[in-house]
Amino acid sequence: MNYNFHTFKERAQAVENWFSEELSLLRTGKAIPQVLDKVLVEAYGQKSELTHVGSIAVHDARTLYITPWDSSLIGAIQKGIDGANIGVSVVVEGGGVRVIFPELTGERRAQLVKLVGQKLEDARISLRAEREKVLGDMSMKEEDKELSEDERFRAKEELQRLINEGNARLETLAEKKRAEMKTL
Numbered sequence: 001m002n003y004n005f006h007t008f009k010e011r012a013q014a015v016e017n018w019f020s021e022e023l024s025l026l027r028t029g030k031a032i033p034q035v036l037d038k039v040l041v042e043a044y045g046q047k048s049e050l051t052h053v054g055s056i057a058v059h060d061a062r063t064l065y066i067t068p069w070d071s072s073l074i075g076a077i078q079k080g081i082d083g084a085n086i087g088v089s090v091v092v093e094g095g096g097v098r099v100i101f102p103e104l105t106g107e108r109r110a111q112l113v114k115l116v117g118q119k120l121e122d123a124r125i126s127l128r129a130e131r132e133k134v135l136g137d138m139s140m141k142e143e144d145k146e147l148s149e150d151e152r153f154r155a156k157e158e159l160q161r162l163i164n165e166g167n168a169r170l171e172t173l174a175e176k177k178r179a180e181m182k183t184l
Helices: 006-024 071-084 106-143 149-183
Strands: 040-043 046-049 054-060 063-068 089-093 096-100
Touching: 006 106, 006 149, 040 071, 063 071, 071 089, 071 096, 106 149
Parallel strands: none
Antiparallel strands: 040 046, 054 063, 063 096, 089 096
């Protein structure tokens, strides 16, 4: 019997997806609509995501324009974005809200690069935790005679190969984000 890595691969992919999403939320001075994905707006007596109360369009490299589906929500949208504390300027203009991304300072770039490193380490820690779960499962299967010592040895080598591939993908994502921050 060979060890089944299906669950591990799913969990490793979930870690990679989380890391990718975290990186997409880091503001780089470039207008990226995903930065507003987690902004909550008080609409009709309940909190709703900004994307549920209006459309977001990229106006230029540093500006987004939000057009609410109900113009009475303009003030709530402005308040929600201000309250999210994401480091952007908000201006009510016409029938919508303009979101302006300020240029990054050298100090802010350095902070963001450091934050990318911290998020990368968090992702690696999650990946290692998943590895430990699999190693524990392998030991249990060996004790229960479901896995021979040789099979466990080969499975550990395969697991290490999967970990190395996962770490390489995480590092590639981090390098891409660091490069993006340096060019802006």
